[in-house]
Structure formats: C-alpha cells, structure tokens
Amino acid sequence: MQNTKSSAGIVIIEDDIEICEMVKKFLSSYKYKVDYANTGSDGIKLCQKLLPDMVVLDLMLPCLSGEKVLAGLREFTDCPVIVVSAKTMVQSKIELLRSGADDYITKPFNLYELLARIEANLKRNINIYPGTDTCLSYRDMTIKGDNVFLSGKPVQFTSTELKILKLLVKYPGKIFSKQNLYESVWHEEYAFDNDTINTHISNLRRKIKIHTQEDYIETVWGIGYKIM
Numbered sequence: 001m002q003n004t005k006s007s008a009g010i011v012i013i014e015d016d017i018e019i020c021e022m023v024k025k026f027l028s029s030y031k032y033k034v035d036y037a038n039t040g041s042d043g044i045k046l047c048q049k050l051l052p053d054m055v056v057l058d059l060m061l062p063c064l065s066g067e068k069v070l071a072g073l074r075e076f077t078d079c080p081v082i083v084v085s086a087k088t089m090v091q092s093k094i095e096l097l098r099s100g101a102d103d104y105i106t107k108p109f110n111l112y113e114l115l116a117r118i119e120a121n122l123k124r125n126i127n128i129y130p131g132t133d134t135c136l137s138y139r140d141m142t143i144k145g146d147n148v149f150l151s152g153k154p155v156q157f158t159s160t161e162l163k164i165l166k167l168l169v170k171y172p173g174k175i176f177s178k179q180n181l182y183e184s185v186w187h188e189e190y191a192f193d194n195d196t197i198n199t200h201i202s203n204l205r206r207k208i209k210i211h212t213q214e215d216y217i218e219t220v221w222g223i224g225y226k227i228m
Contacts, residue, residue: 009034010032010056011036013042013043014038014057020036052079053122054081058083059083067096070096070099078162081102081158083096084105084106123187136170139214141212143162143169163185164185168226168227174226201217205217215228
C-alpha cells in the first residue's frame with residue numbers, strides 16, 4: 001500500500017501510550033495529522049480544541065469510560081468515530097452504533113485494517129453529491145449542507161446517518177436495497193452486514209419521530225428502504 005496524501009486530523013483516545021505512539025507513527029506516514037490523549041476527559045478537551053476530522057476511541061479508559069466519552073463527543077461534533085474494543089459481542093456493537101459510533105474495530109487490530117476503516121469513514125464524511133444537495137426538502141424536513149431541520153428545529157445526526165438520509169431524501173419513493181445503501185455510503189463492497197444498516201436506519205427513524213411524530217422511512221420487506 002502506497003502512502004497517500006492527506007491533511008485530515010485524527011485524534012486517538014487511548015490509555016496505552018505505546019499503542020498511541022505506534023498508531024500515530026503509522027498514520028503520520030500516510031500524511032495524517034495525529035494527536036492523542038490518554039484519558040477520556042483529556043480526549044474530549046483535545047477534540048473541543050482541535051475539532052478533528054476523525055476520532056479513534058478506545059472503550060477501556062480510566063475514570064471516564066469510552067461510552068461516556070462518545071456521548072460527550074456527540075454533544076459538539078458529528079465527525080466519524082471509530083470505536084476500538086476487545087468486546088466482540090454483536091449486541092455491544094449495535095449499542096455503540098446506536099450511541100453515535102460510526103464504525104467498530106476489535107483488539108488486537110491490524111494497522112492496515114484501521115487505515116482502511118479510517119479512509120472509508122473519511123470518504124463518507126464528504127458529501128455524497130458535492131455541490132448538488134446544498135438544500136434538500138421533504139415534508140417537515142430541510143437539509144442545508146450538513147445541517148438538518150425537522151419541523152424547523154435543528155437536529156444532530158452522525159456523519160453516517162446524514163449520508164444515508166441525504167441519499168434517501170434526494171430520491172423520495174426510490175427503494176434502496178441494503179447493498180445499495182452500504183456501497184453508496186461506505187464506498188466498499190457489501191458483505192451482508194445487516195446489523196450496521198439496520199442500526200443506522202433505526203437511529204434515523206428514532207430521531208425523526210421525536211421531532212415529527214411520524215415515520216419517514218419505510219421498510220420494504222425483502223428489498224430495502226425508502227423515504228415515504
């Protein structure tokens with residue numbers, strides 16, 4: 001794999017300094033700007049200061065857990081967050097995605113797999129239709145750039161949720177299969193990962209219904225999803 005040019009800023013929140021230094025050295029060789037913090041509270045402060053393009057967050061942190069750090073991050077940023085954990089249970093992954101994580105990688109991890117996940121998440125943090133979707137409207141929803149308004153009130157979505165939402169709203173009535181959504185948003189081959197798509201769709205439905213009291217996304221059983 002050849003070095004790529006990137007100026008994206010990444011913050012690593014991990015209590016193991018050796019891992020931080022190893023990952024920083026590796027990602028820096030691919031031109032990423034990497035900073036790290038060794039506690040959850042320091043990580044939140046660092047992200048508030050730097051407003052990074054990406055956060056790599058370990059769950060097992062001293063004092064403040066990774067789950068609480070994730071909740072703290074989502075109060076001021078929707079940048080992609082890749083969670084790193086030794087937990088492999090499917091339910092744990094689903095709960096983290098529902099809490100605002102964009103991706104998940106288990107320990108021990110391969111540095112090149114981490115790089116691939118970072119690249120994929122940064123790609124989908126760029127507008128799917130740059131220059132064409134500065135303003136989208138549907139029913140009581142308005143999307144202006146990266147800002148979503150429901151019934152006139154601003155609502156925060158993660159970067160992944162926003163990409164899925166933009167894709168659905170741009171083509172109302174069109175049925176998107178899980179494969180369509182995954183390959184359009186993640187920019188990689190679909191591997192029949194139902195949990196990832198289902199969880200993000202569930203998050204979208206929940207946030208929309210809180211502000212509109214209505215369901216905007218319809219499940220077309222056996223096929224996929226559409227904005228109705």
